[in-house]
Amino acid sequence: MTRSTLDMFMELKGIDPNFVDAWGKPAVVSEQHIKNLINKMGYDADDEKALQLHYKEQEKQHWLSLLPPVIVAQQSESYTIDVCLPIDFVTDALIYQISTEDKKQIKQTITATDFPLVAVTVISEVEFQCYQVELKATLPQGYHQLELFEKGNDEPLATTALIITPSACFTPSDMEQGKKIWGTSVQLYGIKSEDNWGIGDFSDLKSLLKNTAAHGGDFIGLNPIHALSPALPNNASPYSPSSRKWLNILYSDLTNIAEFKNDKTVQQHVNNQEFKDRLTALRETQWVDYQGVTSIKLEVLRLLFTVLNSGAVKSKKRLTTFNQYVKNKGASLLQQASYDALQFKFVKEDESAWGWPAWPEAFQSYQSATTQYWIETNKQEVLFWCYCQWVAELQLEEADKLAKSLGMTLGIYRDLAVGVSKGSSEIWANHDLYCEQISVGAPPDILGPLGQSWGLPPISPDQMFQNAYQPFIELLQANMSHCGALRIDHVMALLRLWWVPDNATAEAGAYIYYPVQDLLNLLALESQRNQCLVIGEDLGTVPEGIDVLLEEAGVYSYNVFFFEQADDGGFISPAHYKNQAMATLSTHDMPTIKGYWHCDDLYLGKELGLYPDQEVLDKLIENRVYCKQQILNSVHGHNNLPAEYNRDATQTGMDQTLNFGLQTHLAQGNSALLSLQLEDFLEMEKPVNVPGTCDEYRNWQRKLSQNIEQLFSNKEIKTLLGKLTEARQNASDK
Template sequence: MNSSTLDSFMQLKGIDPHFIDAWGKPATVTDENVNTLINHMGFDALDEAALSAHYQQEETQHWLSLLPPVCVWQKASNYQIEVHLPIDFVTDALVYRITTEDGLQIDKKITATDFPLLGCNEISDVEFQLYAVTLEVELDIGYHQLTLLEEGNDQPLAVMSLVITPTVCFTPPAIREGKKLWGTSVQLYGIKSQQNWGIGDFSDLKELLTKTAESGGDFIGLNPIHALSPSQPNNASPYSPSSRKWLNILYIDITEIPELQHCQVLQNKLASAEFQQALTQLQDLKWVDYESVARLKLAALRDLFITLHDGEEENNKRLQKLSSFVAEKGDSLKEQAAYDALQFKFFTEDEQAWGWPVWPDNLQSFSSTATQDWCSENAQEIIFWSYCQWIAEEQLAEADKLAKSLGMTLGIYRDLAVGVTKNSSEVWANRDLYCENISIGAPPDVLGPLGQSWGLPPLSPDQLYKSAYQPFIELLQANMQYCGALRIDHVMALLRLWWVPEGETADGGAYVYYNVYDMLNLLALESVRNECLVIGEDLGTVPDGMDVLLKEAGVYSYKVFFFEQAEDGGFISPSHYEQQAMATLSTHDMPTIKGYWHCEDLYLGRELGLYPDPEVFNKLLVDRVNAKQQILDSLHGHHSLPDDFPRDANYIGMDQVLNFALQKHLARGCSTLLTLQLEDFLEMEQPVNVPGTSDEYRNWQRKLTHDVDSIFKDTNIHNLLKELTEARSK
């Protein structure tokens, strides 16, 4: 095959076979792997004529489209757009009409030949010319529309989206004035209480916000609270959601739903000895029993939904609010509700029905006639699932309102997962946007010599662009609601993602690139509009220059203490961390502080068969022992431990003195944000998640050992939080 044909096709699709690997060395994806990826994108990599024809088709369409689908620009005094015109139009009087977001109309007359000519192309015997047209116009940040017209003719020649953005993401005034914050991070489902139904809920979040604010904290970091699959509650990974635009309805506190006051049927159920016994059992479990929780909550929601339609005046008012919510949220809500309704129906009939790919063919997309007919025939069921989302959003909004009333600088700090599962509602509703036969992941690195494949299909870069980035915009808008900060998991996805063809190992993937400048500008716009600070999870391999781009865009870096080592193995002092960063000791994918120190993660990994041979385990163990000594030396060197505290890591376990010393050591660092895990306050050992496992370990189920009230009543923890507040104020 002519290499130029393949190169042109790869450039068109954003595929770059060259990259710097985790060891800092240049690497190249093999031709075989590139071909496999192209095949899984729906093309025949060995059919040069077909690849060339597709490239020419896209090139032709590019020239025939007088305007691009979207231009994203930082706010300035003028903007340059590329306009393609047939040669007969280049000397004609044209008008560009900008309709601003608030409805203002701005008309400007232009002639294409008054601007620089960038190129020419002949299509079907017609010459097209490309001009760089400068728009001299003052525009506020926001989403505007540009229409190209012939003078005197209101029939549009072309229409495009024109997005004007700020240069940087939002930073709260208190932080701009130098305030350093601390907060706690928690897996919401894992909160224990005598009020919840065996899973943490939005009322538990409100209690945690209150206690944290009273102790000097400024935020609570949550796991992704995206919608999962109510019909399959054991598929509980918050990082493998069904929709990132909607919420996990298992976090609803049933007892706080207004309809309960008018539902005698449910009141009687909740008061029964049988129900109370079931509730106590769920509360006492050390691991979340998702199936039992879902069964109880969905049954209760059904009862409350029936009550909503009982004709009582108060319920009629609530029903009107629900109707307004459904109308406001439009197709996005209907897509989610329809998916949940259909999946619940099919899974109830057959537990092998794991998602839309095994539904009847005519129901395998939201837009199909059969799906729309089913929705019409089952309208009340669609409204029920919409009701569930309405209640979840109401309760999250109440928690956010509470955080603001408590004076917390950030309040709720949400987490945006990098993707959705193949059988998700997002993919089902947007089949043309996703590359379904591909999974995103990571190339080989030190900890994963075969790389990683996460089972999450990627968004197509060209389809995303052709849709004027609307799916990405809606994603940001949904996740920047009801919070003061948003963490973007795997923020490198704004630039590139490692695409792994279905059925291949992760080392058989390649990087596919996105328009990072447009993505960052859109991120800044939604951040400013929602007054939402942005943290980018930038662990792992960071391409040259990406750290600078993120910093310039006002995105906060993510610094994990256990990863911040110098070349000699010593641990970098937190006083040398980036100021524009969030610092943390550990994460949900890592052991707790105590688990790390006692090497419990390594022993568990060996037990679960994660290491290919004993040598790998032994090397990791030796590295850990050395790291522990370096940590101990660093703590002593910074006088973060009492002088008489043992200095040999081989002879000291992780006690409370060492545990709290680590947390205070990090608090004295210069990073603006500090987050610490509740399980580390409690000196817990068991991890919440073991990467590389599915059924081998009970991921995303482990609860905290104490409820919120007892955590904050503990004298030692109370004193720790006081010292954290003092350390952050210096």
């Protein structure tokens, strides 16, 4: 095969073999790995003629479409678009008609040859020419349609989605004026309280919002609250969801649902001693018992759904509202509900039927005739799962309204995972959109020396473009609802993703590029529409220039204190962090403050086999000891520890003085946002997640060490929260 054919195909698919690794060294993906990746994309990498034919077909389709499937542009006085026309049309005056989102129409008659010619080709002996046509129009931001007509012909020659966006994402006005705020981040499932059913819920979230606001905080940051798989409750990773558009139904507080409040029979069921004993057992575990929680919640949810359909006077209005919700949410809700229903059915029949790839072939897609027939003949079962989503969304909405009523600057900030699991409802309903034999991940880096493959099939950039970015838009709309901020996990995904073929290890992947400017523009549009601030998790390998793009787009950066080191190894003063950022000490993928200081994560990594050899571990420990000393020097240097406090890191364990001193130190910084973890208030040791592990560690199960009622009554913690508020106010005044 000639290099030109492979190179052209790689360019067509956005595959880049060249990158700079986490250590700043140039790296090149081997041709063998590239070919393996292409094979898993569904093409024969060794068939030169087939690759050439696909390339030519794509080029042909580009020209024959006349207009692209979608045009995304920042709001301006005029817009330049590429129009591909057969030569017989280039001198004709054509009508360009824009139908705006608010039902207005704007028409212009333009001749293509009045504008620059940028390309020419011949298809089936017909010459096509591409012109950069300028449309002058005052257009509102939003989702419009552009159609191209011949005069006297009512049928358009071509149609495209025209999306006009702002230049940057939303920032609350008081933050624009310099206000610096703090909040807490929490794994919602891990909250312990006196009333929940063994897992944190949206009523616990309300309690957190009230207590945080009362102590001067302005937001609660959540783990992804995406829909998981109720039929497989132990598949609990919030970053490996079934759907990123729907919610984890286990977060509903069932005692706060109208059907529960209005029905004494269900109340008696929940208040009998046997049921209470089950709840007590679920509350008292150190780790979330997902199996037990799911069983008990579904048991009661089914009772509540029966109450809704009982015909009682109080239920009739609720049932009407629910039916309208189902209608409004449309196909997306039915897809999720149908998947949950079918997965529950198949797993009950056979435990190995873990997801659609393990189901009977006739059920392996939402669109199949067999699936549709089953849905039609099992309407009430599908509606039950719709009901589960409805009550969850209502409670999230209530929490959001509470945050706004408390005057919190952001209130709830949600987290958007980078993808969905292979056996997810999203892929089941949208097979054409995903590359199913590939997983996204990361090349080897400091956090993961072996590289990472996350088991999340990527969305095809081609298909996303052909669908006018609608899947991405719907994803943003779903996740920007009922919150004041959205954190985008692995925000580099807007630019590129590391694709790993299913038959390869993580280091044998390659980067695939996405249309970053279009995606950032769409992000800005939905951010402004939803009044939702955007935080981009930009850790790991960050290619040159993307930080500038993100900053210009109004996306807030993510500064983790333990990673913020200067070239000389010292830790950068938080006073020098950039303003457009959220600062934090640690994350869900890192050890707690106490765990970091005692190197618990490194010893745990050795125990779990995460390091290729002892030499790697020794170097990591040596570096950690050095970092600890530099941190101690920095915190002392800013007078955030008592003068008599030990200055030798090798003789200093992590205690409350150092822990709270670190948090206060970061609170004095320049970043507009400060997020601190509840487990660090409680001085906990165990991490919530160990990257690169699955069954080796109990990821996503660890609960907080105390009930939240105890946490906010703790005098020392209350004193810390007061210091955080004071430090943020002082930083705002500078």
